[in-house]
Amino acid sequence: MPDDYRQYLIRLIAMHGISEIMGALPEKEWVPRAPTLHRKLAILAKVQDELGHGQLLLRVAEDLVAPLGMNREDLLNGLFQGTIHFHNVFHMPAPTWADAGIIGWLVDGAAIITQGMLAQGSYAPYCRALERIIAEESFHIQHGESICIALAEGTRAQRQMLQEALNRWWEPLIFFFGPPPKSELTKHQDLGLMYRLRNKTNEELRQRFFHKYVPRIQALGLTIPDPNLRLDKETNTWHYTQPDWSKFKAILRNEGPMSRARLTLRHSAWEQNRWVREVLSTRAAVAV
Template sequence: MYNFIEHVNGSEPEAVEDEAKYAQFMERIENGEKIEADDWMPEEYRQTLIKLISMHGISEIMGALPEKEWVPKAPTLYRKLGIMAKVQDEMGHGQLLLRVAEDLMAPYGRSREDLMMDLLSGDLKFHNVFHMETRTWADAGVIGWLVDGAAIISQTNMLDASYGPYQRALQRICAEEVFHAQHGEAIVMALAEGTPEQKAMLQEAVDRWWPSLLMFFGPGSAETTGSSKQEVTTKYKIRKSSNEELRQAFLDKYLPRVFSLGLTIPDDTLRYDEEKEQWEYEQPDWNEFKQIIKNNGPRSAERLRLRELAYENNRWVRRALSNEPVVQA
C-alpha cells in the first residue's frame, strides 16, 4: 500500500515520510476535519472511496431503470409525472457522484468514461436491488417507499463522512431521497386502501422484494471472513454503523409501518427479541446475493444492455460537447 523503498541517493526511506503523513491524516480524521480532493490521502483511503462512490453513482443511474419501465404504464397522469421526476432525480444523483469519483481518479488518468466502460465490462458492479424485476405498479411503490427508505438509512449513516466532496453530495441526495420515499409511500397507501385486488398486488410485491430488502445493506459480520469493507470504511470515518446495525434500523423503522397497513412479511421466524433488543429473522440466501452482484440477477443482462444502448446512441452528444471532430464518411 505504501512505498517502503529507500531513495537511491541513500536519504531517508519514503516510508518514514508516508508514515508521518498517515499519522497526520488520521489525526485530522479523528478531529472531525474534512479531507478534500487535493489533500494528501493514503492509497487505501483513496481506493476505498473510488470503489464506494463509483458503485453508488452507477447504482443511482442503474436504479432509475426499474422505475423507468413503469413511466409509460403509470395508472394516471399524476403518477406518471411523479415517477418521471423521480427517475430524473436518480440520474442526476448518479452524475453528481460520478463527478466526485472522477476527482479521486484523476491521479490515475481515469474519468467517468472509464467508469461506464467498467460497468459494461462487468468490472464495476451496481446495487443488488436494481437487478430485480418490476412486475406490477405495486413494485414502483415498494421501490420508492422501502428500497429508497433503506437507501436513506444507508446514506444518512455517511452524512458526516470524512471525505468532504462525498459528504456534501450526500446532503443534497438525502434531501431529495426523502421526497422519493414519500412518493413511494403515497403509491403504497393508495394500493393498501384500494380494492382487494390492489391490496393483493401490493402484498405480492412486498413478498417478492423482502429478500432483496434484507440483502440491501450487505452481509453481516457472520457472513464475511477476514477484513471487510465495513471495517475499512469505519476506520476512516466514512461510515458509522455496520451492515447489521443499518439493517436493524431499517426493520425498526419500517416493520411497524408495514404491519399497520395490514400487510405481512414472508418470514415465520420474524420476531423482536426483547432481551437482545433486536429483530430476529430468517437470513436471506447470501449465495444468491453473490450471484446477483456478479450480474447474474433476474434482469441484470437486460438492464446492462439498455445502459449500453443508451451510451452508444448518445455518443454524438458527448463528441459535440468535447469538440471532437466528426469524421465525414
Template sequence: MSVLLAEMTEQEKMEQFVARIENGEKIEADDWMPDEYRNTLIKLISMHGISEIMGALPEKEWVPKAPTLHRKLGIMAKVQDEMGHGQLLLRVAEDLLKPYGKKRDDLMQDLFSGNLKFHNVFHMETKSWGDAGLIGWLVDGAAIITQTDMLGASYGPYARALQRICAEEVFHAQHGEAIIMALAEGTDEQRQMVQDSINYWWESLLLFFGPPSKNEMGVSKQDVTLKYRIRTGTNEGLRQAFFSKYIKRIHSLGFTIPDETLRFDEETEKWIYQQPDWNKLKQIARNEGPRSQARLNLRRISYTTNQWVREALAPKVI
C-alpha cells in the same frame, strides 16, 4: 504546506492524515490520502453513482404504464432525480480517479465489463405497479438509512453531495409511500398487489445492506469504511435500523412479512430474522440476476447511441 508534505515520510503523512480524520476535518480531492482510502472511496462512490443510474431503470419501465397522468409525471420526475444523483456522484468519483489517469468513461466501461457493480435490488423485475411503489417506499427507504449514515463522511465532496441526495430521496420515499397507501386503501386485488410485492422484495431488501461485518472469512472490507470514518454504521446495524423503522409500518397497514421467525428480542434489543440466501447476492454480483443483462444492454445501447452528444460537448483543443 506542499513543501512540508514533500519532506515527510509515508508514515508521517499517514499519521497526519489519520489525525485529521480523528479531529473531524474533511479530506478534499486535492489532499494527500493513502491508496487504501482513495480506492475505497472510488469503489463506494462509483457503485453508488452507477446504482442511482441503474436504479432509475426499473421505475422508468413504469412511466408509460402508470395508472394516471399524475402518477406518470410523479414517477418521471423521480427518474430524472435519480439520473441527476448518478451524474453528481460520478463527478465526485472522477476527481478521485485523476491520479490514475482515468475518467468517467472508464467507469462506464467497468460497468459494461462487470468490474463495477450496482445494488442487488436493481437487478430485480418490476412486475406490477405495486413493485414500482414499493421501490420508492422501502428500497429508497433503505437507501436513505445507508446514505444518512454517511452524511458526516470524512471525504468532504461525498458528504456534501449526500446532503442534496438525501434531501431528495426523502421526497422519493414519500412518493412511493403515497402509491402504497393508495393501493392499501383500494380493492382486495390492489391490496394483494402490495402483499405480493412485499413477498417478492423482502429478501432483496435484506441483501441490500450486505452481509454482517464478520463472517467465516474474518473481517469484511466494510471495516475499512469504518476505519476512515467514511461511515459509522455496520451492515447489520443499518439493517436493524431498517427493521425498526418499517416493520411496524408494514404491519399497521395490515400486511405481513414473509418471515415466520421475525420478532423483536427485548433482551438484546434486536430484531431476530431469517437470514437471506447470501449466495443470491454473489450470483447477482456476477450480473446473473433476473433483469441484470437486460438493464446492462439498455445502458450499453444508450451509451453508444448518445456518443455524439458527449463528443459535441467535449472541450475542443485549439
C-alpha cells in the same frame, strides 16, 4: 491522500453513482405507464432525481479517478465490463405498478438509512453530494408511501398486487445492507469503519430498517414473508431468517434475474448515442 483511502473511496462512490444510474431503470419501466397524470409527473420527477444523484456522485468519483488518468467514460465502461458493480436491488424485476411503489417506499427508505450514515463520513466532497441527495430522498419516500397507501386502501386486486410486490422485494431488502459481521464478505465494511467513512455495521443498519419499517408495513395490513421475523424485546433486536448470501454474491456478479437485460439496455443506449457525447466532449468542432 493515501492510495488505499483513494481506492476505497473510488470503489465506494463509483458503485454508489453507477447504482443510481442503474437504479433509474426498474422504475423507469413504469414512467410511461403510470396510471394518473399526477403519478406520471411524480414518478418522472423521482426517476429524474435518481439520475441527478448519479450525476452528483459520478462527478465526485470522476474527480477521484482524474489523477489516475480516468474519467466518466471509464466508469461507465467499468459497469459494462463488470468491474464496477451496481446495487443488488436494481438487478430485480419490477413486474407491476406496486413494485414501483415498494421501490420508492422501502428501497429508498433503506437507502436513506445508509446514506444518512455515509453523510457523516470523512470525505467532504462525498458528504456534500449526500446532503443534496438526502434532501431529495424524503420526497422519494413519500412518493412511494403515497403509491403504497393508495393500493393498500384500494380494491382487493390492488391490495394483492401490493402484497405480491412486498413478497418479491423482502429478500432483496434483507440483502440491501450487505452481509452480517464475521463473514468473509465484510472486509470492505471493516475498512470503511477504519477510514471513518461509516460508523455502523451492516447489521446495525438492517436493524434500524426493521425498527422503522416493520411496524409500518404491518400497519398497512401487509404480511411480511418471513415467519421467523420477531422482535426480541429484551435485547431490542430483530430476529429474521438469514437469506442465502451466495445468492447475494451471484447478483453482484451480474447474475441476478434482470442483470443482463438492464446492462444491455444501458450499454446499447450508451453506444448508440456516442456520437452525441462526441458533440458534448472537448473534441474540437470540425467546420462543416
